[in-house]
Amino acid sequence: GLPTAVELIEVSPRDGLQNEPEFVSTEKKKELILQLSKSGFKRIETTSFVHPKWVPQMADAEQISAYCNELGITYIALTPNVKALERALSVGAPEIAVFIGASSAFNQKNINRTTDESLAECAPLFALAKQKNVFIRAYVSTAWHCPYQGPVSFEEVHHVVNRFVELGADEIDIGDTNGEAHPQEVFETFQRLREKYPKAVFVGHFHDTSKLALANTYAALQAGIDKFDASAGGLGGCPFSPGATGNVATEDMLTMFDKMGITTGVQLSRETVAYAKSLSTRL
Numbered sequence: 001g002l003p004t005a006v007e008l009i010e011v012s013p014r015d016g017l018q019n020e021p022e023f024v025s026t027e028k029k030k031e032l033i034l035q036l037s038k039s040g041f042k043r044i045e046t047t048s049f050v051h052p053k054w055v056p057q058m059a060d061a062e063q064i065s066a067y068c069n070e071l072g073i074t075y076i077a078l079t080p081n082v083k084a085l086e087r088a089l090s091v092g093a094p095e096i097a098v099f100i101g102a103s104s105a106f107n108q109k110n111i112n113r114t115t116d117e118s119l120a121e122c123a124p125l126f127a128l129a130k131q132k133n134v135f136i137r138a139y140v141s142t143a144w145h146c147p148y149q150g151p152v153s154f155e156e157v158h159h160v161v162n163r164f165v166e167l168g169a170d171e172i173d174i175g176d177t178n179g180e181a182h183p184q185e186v187f188e189t190f191q192r193l194r195e196k197y198p199k200a201v202f203v204g205h206f207h208d209t210s211k212l213a214l215a216n217t218y219a220a221l222q223a224g225i226d227k228f229d230a231s232a233g234g235l236g237g238c239p240f241s242p243g244a245t246g247n248v249a250t251e252d253m254l255t256m257f258d259k260m261g262i263t264t265g266v267q268l269s270r271e272t273v274a275y276a277k278s279l280s281t282r283l
């Protein structure tokens, strides 16, 4: 049967805001994180230690992390390279996330590296993170479809997942970056991954461009997945994935899980959803 409890990881401060054209002030980001911190999430993805020239919106990663430390919450910060990890370590981030696309064309645009160049850089990154006892989330982006390459094969996904497993990722997050996946292929991918890696922890990360994110969530549930990323108000989008819209809305996920009797431990107020939406010019 389906899982009776799931973990919802809130990503609106990071995925939700990273593509906003105007800088959202650090104070406003802190207010969003404060409200989310009272909503019952065990973990929140709050920022990215990426290059401020590439993603100016995340230029306040150090200040945001210091604030999360003050709040005492468990947060995830994106760290695409060793330089990023060093920045995250210097502020004491408890959890980091690397992100590599299954599609090499996507990686060239997003992180200026091919897939194999990025995977090579992950070896010293994982080693350092492990030495510092940091929890490692590893994203496989463009797991079904790439905005530059088109359809993505299971073999390309498997290539990255396999390396993440070898390197000892604590969880592997499978991303439908541009929201083009459909439930049948989502089910198949997760079923095959769970067959090949029964001990690995997988997460579903769905964007809602085709309005299939909830259906994809249900398909992943049927394949045994019990961790999902979501974003309050449905904010989100990757600057290097043209045309993609937001992540699946946390409030929609909660409606579905609550009706199905699947517990999340999360209670998101209408005020917090409204506040998240007020920060976005893209909805």
Ligand code: HMG
Pocket: 015, 018, 048, 049, 050, 051, 052, 054, 055, 078, 080, 081, 083, 084, 085, 087, 099, 110, 111, 112, 139, 140, 141, 142, 174, 175, 176, 177, 178, 205, 207, 237, 238, 239, 240
């Ligand atoms: P690069 O330009 O190739 O970096 O950027 P480099 O290694 O060639 O270094 C060039 C200069 O940048 C050097 O400085 C470095 O020190 C500096 P210089 O010596 O010239 O003075 N540098 C940095 N500075 C600050 N922070 C850093 C850093 N790294 C190097 N971390 C890089 C490579 C990965 C940094 C760049 O491409 C980048 O920042 N990309 C941003 C990508 C991004 O944020 N994408 C959105 C998140 S992914 C996503 O949304 C998908 C996801 O949601 C899942 C899904 O939906 O599927 C996660």
Ligand code: MG
Pocket: 015, 175, 177, 205, 207, 237, 238
């Ligand atoms: Mg995303």
